[in-house]
Amino acid sequence: MIDPDLLEILVCPLTRSPLRQEGDFLISEVGGLKYPIRDGIPVLLISDAMVPAAIGSLEAFREKYKDRIPD
Numbered sequence: 001m002i003d004p005d006l007l008e009i010l011v012c013p014l015t016r017s018p019l020r021q022e023g024d025f026l027i028s029e030v031g032g033l034k035y036p037i038r039d040g041i042p043v044l045l046i047s048d049a050m051v052p053a054a055i056g057s058l059e060a061f062r063e064k065y066k067d068r069i070p071d
């Protein structure tokens with residue numbers, strides 16, 4: 001479990017949206033990107049994020065949420 005104080009300040013590195021913990025993943029509020037937690041450490045690398053199956057790829061995610069991704 002990620003410390004609740006740490007979870008309050010962590011954000012998705014792509015969308016800058018808040019994250020919530022579900023099992024061994026942190027899930028972004030915008031779009032549902034899943035970031036793994038390995039050995040208790042959140043891995044917030046966009047390249048390691050799992051894209052929701054309905055979207056299919058990171059490129060498709062970026063296109064779908066382009067208005068929600070800060071410059």
